[in-house]
Amino acid sequence: MLAIPKHTKGFRTRRAMNWLxxxxxxxxxxxxxxxxxxxxxxxxxxxxxxxxxxxxxITAALSLYGFxxxxxxxxxxxxxxxxxxxxxxxxxxxxxFLFGLGAYMGFLGTGSYLLLxxxxxxSLNCYFQSYSALSLIKVNASWFHISxxxxxxxxxxxxxxxxxxxxxAIGPALVVILPWQWVFFVPSIIxxxxxxxxxxxxxxxxxxxxxxxxxxxxxxSGDTExxxxxYVIKKVLTNPVALAIAAAEFCTGIVRxxxxxxxxxxxVEAQGLQLxxxxxxxxxxxxxxxxxxxAFAAGTMSDWVFKGRRPPVALIGYVLxxxxxxxxxxxxxxxxxxxxxxxNSFAITMVHSMLSGTSSMDFGGKxxxxxxxxxxxxxxxxxxxxxxxxxxxxxxxxxxxxxxPSMIGFALIGGVIMLFLWNARPQSKNSGH
Numbered sequence: 001m002l003a004i005p006k007h008t009k010g011f012r013t014r015r016a017m018n019w020l021x022x023x024x025x026x027x028x029x030x031x032x033x034x035x036x037x038x039x040x041x042x043x044x045x046x047x048x049x050x051x052x053x054x055x056x057x058i059t060a061a062l063s064l065y066g067f068x069x070x071x072x073x074x075x076x077x078x079x080x081x082x083x084x085x086x087x088x089x090x091x092x093x094x095x096x097f098l099f100g101l102g103a104y105m106g107f108l109g110t111g112s113y114l115l116l117x118x119x120x121x122x123s124l125n126c127y128f129q130s131y132s133a134l135s136l137i138k139v140n141a142s143w144f145h146i147s148x149x150x151x152x153x154x155x156x157x158x159x160x161x162x163x164x165x166x167x168x169a170i171g172p173a174l175v176v177i178l179p180w181q182w183v184f185f186v187p188s189i190i191x192x193x194x195x196x197x198x199x200x201x202x203x204x205x206x207x208x209x210x211x212x213x214x215x216x217x218x219x220x221s222g223d224t225e226x227x228x229x230x231y232v233i234k235k236v237l238t239n240p241v242a243l244a245i246a247a248a249e250f251c252t253g254i255v256r257x258x259x260x261x262x263x264x265x266x267x268v269e270a271q272g273l274q275l276x277x278x279x280x281x282x283x284x285x286x287x288x289x290x291x292x293x294x295a296f297a298a299g300t301m302s303d304w305v306f307k308g309r310r311p312p313v314a315l316i317g318y319v320l321x322x323x324x325x326x327x328x329x330x331x332x333x334x335x336x337x338x339x340x341x342x343x344n345s346f347a348i349t350m351v352h353s354m355l356s357g358t359s360s361m362d363f364g365g366k367x368x369x370x371x372x373x374x375x376x377x378x379x380x381x382x383x384x385x386x387x388x389x390x391x392x393x394x395x396x397x398x399x400x401x402x403x404x405p406s407m408i409g410f411a412l413i414g415g416v417i418m419l420f421l422w423n424a425r426p427q428s429k430n431s432g433h
Contacts, residue, residue: 026132036061037260042175058389088129097185142204158296173276176275248351259341310424
């Protein structure tokens with residue numbers, strides 16, 4: 001295992017400022033992404049749309065997110081993560097606000113024109129959202145040595161879950177107490193504040209903040225090629241490990257978004273809970289805190305137990321997903337289903353933090369981290385796109401009993417890929433291995 005470098009107090013303080021502001025900005029952007037799941041049923045109730053029609057919004061948006069992340073990765077590598085995050089946050093503020101304004105566009109009626117409006121606006125929101133993960137990881141790849149990344153990715157994973165926690169806390173109340181559109185207006189305000197702080201505080205690399213450069217010992221170390229679109233695409237797309245991780249992330253996307261996009265509606269329709277009921281609120285927070293625990297468990301195990309290897313931890317996550325989805329499929333009781341939801345959140349975050357969050361920095365290197373993240377995260381959202389229209393049709397046709405088993409096979413495939421990648425590590429020119 002590579003030794004963790006000793007940093008000066010000034011370096012640690014400046015880095016902490018950088019990653020706290022950047023992490024909380026990304027966390028806020030999660031609010032502007034997961035808020036749709038809380039408006040899912042409200043939109044059906046307001047306009048008479050079935051699950052397939054709501055799923056069409058999800059599919060269009062996640063498809064655009066996925067493909068945009070793949071193409072925006074090289075852009076972020078070229079312009080820097082700070083600028084890319086500001087672009088993403090600004091667009092997210094604007095299009096969340098426009099989505100909420102759809103409630104006042106009576107001239108569009110309540111049929112296909114209004115549905116098209118919501119679909120286009122939410123897709124554009126997801127286009128700008130696609131800058132978020134790759135921007136964050138692009139910046140952090142220059143600030144964190146490879147031997148630190150697992151644990152610090154866990155810290156970032158927990159901050160991301162904080163965005164989910166906040167929308168889980170206020171989302172049900174906003175939908176139940178206020179008109180549904182406020183679940184889009186409130187995140188817009190919070191994201192705008194964090195974007196301003198990002199502009200004021202965040203820098204792309206230690207040297208941009210007046211500090212000495214850090215040799216992070218990843219796949220870019222010792223590489224003297226100039227960063228260009230051609231360079232970053234070659235760096236990622238010619239790496240068989242990166243391509244295998246991308247395939248696994250496609251499977252992750254189906255499980256993750258199949259769970260997260262439909263979870264609140266499942267609890268209302270299949271389990272008979274209200275969004276603002278104490279039982280739902282308690283369980284929703286348990287799901288979020290399990291995600292935080294999953295991020296820390298994954299980071300700690302990958303750095304300290306598996307000596308910087310990420311696939312073994314992701315394999316554990318995939319195995320847990322299979323078990324949890326089996327419980328949800330059989331649904332023996334609300335208590336069992338709730339426990340499965342909590343453990344599944346733990347497992348999904350283990351995989352996500354290891355693959356999109358950490359492996360992208362390792363195998364892309366700090367020069368191509370955004371491109372690798374764009375590929376991994378993009379493939380995850382392309383997978384997630386299938387659980388919009390496809391899942392909506394499945395649920396309309398076969399009911400909630402088909403929900404759990406529809407995702408199990410993809411968790412199995414992801415686990416098999418991790419078995420093949422068990423010993424995969426990045427190759428650094430400076431490290432000699």
